[in-house]
Each structure stands twice: as structure tokens, then as C-alpha cells.
Amino acid sequence: xxxxxxxxxxxxxxxxxxxxxxxxxxxxxxxxxxxxxxxxxxxxxxxxxxxxxxxxxxxxxxxxxxxxxxxxxxxxxxxxxxxxxxxxxxxxxxxxxxxxxxxxxxxxxxxxxxxxxxxxxxxxxxxxxxxxxxxxxxxxxxxxxxxxxxxxxxxxxxxxxxxxxxxxxxxxxxxxxxxxxxxxxxxxxxxxxxxxxxxxxxxxxxxxxxxxxxxxxxxxxxxxxxxxxxxxxxxxxxxxxxxxxxxxxxxxxxxxxxxxxxxxxxxxxxxxxxxxxxxxxxxxxxxxxxxxxxxxxxxxxxxxxxxxxxxxxxxxxxxxxxxxxxxxxxxxxxxxxxxxxxxxxxxxxxxxxxxxxxxxxxxxxxxxx
Ligand code: BG6
Numbered sequence: 492x493x494x495x496x497x498x499x500x501x502x503x504x505x506x507x508x509x510x511x512x513x514x515x516x517x518x519x520x521x522x523x524x525x526x527x528x529x530x531x532x533x534x535x536x537x538x539x540x541x542x543x544x545x546x547x548x549x550x551x552x553x554x555x556x557x558x559x560x561x562x563x564x565x566x567x568x569x570x571x572x573x574x575x576x577x578x579x580x581x582x583x584x585x586x587x588x589x590x591x592x593x594x595x596x597x598x599x600x601x602x603x604x605x606x607x608x609x610x611x612x613x614x615x616x617x618x619x620x621x622x623x624x625x626x627x628x629x630x631x632x633x634x635x636x637x638x639x640x641x642x643x644x645x646x647x648x649x650x651x652x653x654x655x656x657x658x659x660x661x662x663x664x665x666x667x668x669x670x671x672x673x674x675x676x677x678x679x680x681x682x683x684x685x686x687x688x689x690x691x692x693x694x695x696x697x698x699x700x701x702x703x704x705x706x707x708x709x710x711x712x713x714x715x716x717x718x719x720x721x722x723x724x725x726x727x728x729x730x731x732x733x734x735x736x737x738x739x740x741x742x743x744x745x746x747x748x749x750x751x752x753x754x755x756x757x758x759x760x761x762x763x764x765x766x767x768x769x770x771x772x773x774x775x776x777x778x779x780x781x782x783x784x785x786x787x788x789x790x791x792x793x794x795x796x797x798x799x800x801x802x803x804x805x806x807x808x809x810x811x812x813x814x815x816x817x818x819x820x821x822x823x824x825x826x827x828x829x830x831x832x833x834x835x836x837x838x839x840x841x842x843x844x845x846x847x848x849x850x851x852x853x854x855x856x857x858x859x860x
Pocket of ligand 1: 598603646796853854857
């Protein structure tokens, strides 16, 4: 049941405030974050972890890339993200002090399942972030931290992505508390961000009308680029993936700092570029760098669509379109920024007359390697 929406994807984008709220529920309190499934692993084991490898495919891997920044910051453990199907072919350096966190909406993706099995054979601690109760991957893993986004039907993942970042952040905060690397102040700040998040995600969902207009004007677009920095970089990758998946448009995401090392050669007159602009309040240095990037591409003819926090006027002289989002701490920006990018892919797919929920050549859950 699409609940009155034109597609499951539209319905699921709209359900994102609930996906966040339900994933956080029961896991935060005044004393910070506690995930019972991690507590069961034993604090001694968690204190001994020296390295975290997040394994996933597609959208789930971008959720991992976003969260890697936050987990490192909060738990002071080196975190890397590897694609499941690449992981075991590199003969990874693993030990009983390694934690492998798999991220999978379905919990059945064969590439990820095989990687988890490989990790189990090598004696590492395995944690599954999964949206499907009792799926194979969480059953095989030492601990399952479920995302509570509700069933996701559209092939292109939306609410699961937001819920995955949420769950991974909670894991980072739990680890930081147990390991003593997280101050009470930072913990309380993160908890407060989570409490305010559903209402902010709702505001991000409300950009729909504006984005629909934009997609309407851009119906003939053949290539779209996305730029982001820090946690905005994986958001750029996710925005590009969404467009490929459901609008069949060539799209690429870049780290904004990498622009001058190659991708800027792609910029030609009229080239649309979405730029995820970090907050000038929380990240003034990154903000000014990204504004410079915008000036550079604009001078070369790019059509700039800037995604900014409300009140950021620095980009106004250089942007063709400005999408405004509520204020949030740096780590929480991706959970808002991704929403207009999801709408953009959906609306471009729609104006092109494509099947939003069932894109060609793709399956919701890929159970072959
Ligand atoms: C792909 C889907 O095949 O699998 C993507 O098309 C998804 O949307 C990826 O992100 C991973 O799926 P899962 O279930 O492991 O999160």
C-alpha cells in the first residue's frame, strides 16, 4: 500500500522522520547511549577493539562512509569502509581485536553475507546493522543492531540509509562511552541532536515542491555532478547513485577538494553541479573552502545547485538554486542533505516517465555473488 503516494519511494522518503525516531527509541537516555545488544558482548571485549571495518554494498556502504567519521571521532578507533565483495579478496589484516560491522537493509545480500562469514572464520567480532528482523546476516553475527525503518519496498534505498547512519552513530556513541573516549558533554550534545532530528528531517522532506520544480526544468539533463566535503562526500556519492539507479542519468560524486585534481575538467557551460555546503557556524574552514569550489566551477559555466543551512548567505551570489535545510551539528548534516537529493532522483525519474520503484536491471535484494 503506497498510502496515497505515487510510489513506494515517495512514501518511504516521507517516512524518514519516523525511521530516525524508531531507530533511536530505547537506546538513548540522559546518561547517554546504550545499545543492549552491544552490552551483551561485554565491555571488556569492546574496550579491546583496535580496528573497525565496515562492510556493505551500494547505499549501505555510503551510510558506512558517513558514519566512519563520527565513530572515529567518538570512539577513537580507526574505522575503514570496504565494499563487501572486495573485502575478502585483499586478505585483510584481522585479529580478535578487530570488529567488522556489516550494514545491509535486507540482511540477505550475498556479497555481504559471504564477507561476514569470512570475518567469522577469522575470529573477529561481528556486528550486523540490518533492517530485516531475523535475516541471515544478523543471525550469523555476534550482535545485531536493528534499524527500525520499517519495510522498504522501493529498490532505491532511502529511509534505510538514514536509519543505518543513525544506528551506526549510536554504535559509535556506545563504544565511546564504554571506552571512555567520549566526554559527557559531547555525548549529551549528540543525544540532543537525535531528539531534534525527526522534526528537522521533516523539514528536509518538505523541500519536495522546490525540488520537483527543479527536476521539471532539468528534464533533459544528461549528466549531473555532486560535490561534498568530509561527511558531505559520501552524501555526494549517494546522490549520484540515486540518479543512476532510478533516472538512468550519468552522475558522479566527488570530494570537493579533489576537484582541482581532475574532475574540474568536466565542468562545461550548463553542467549541473549539486554542492553540499557545510555549515559556516560549525565548520567555518570547510565552509569557506567549499564556497571557493563553488566560485571555481561557476566561473567555468557550471549550473550550481547549493544545498546549504538556513541563513548561509555566502553562496547566494554564485548559486543558481539554493536549497535550505535546518541547522544541525556537522555529523548530523548528512541526514538532512540526502533528502533533497532523493527527491531529485525521484522527480527526474518521474518526468522521464520511468518506473521509480522498479528500475531496470536492479533487484531490491541481490542474493547472488
Ligand atoms: C543493491 C540495491 O543491489 O543492494 C541497493 O540496489 C542497495 O539499493 C544494495 O543499497 C545493498 O543492499 P542491502 O540490502 O545489503 O542493504
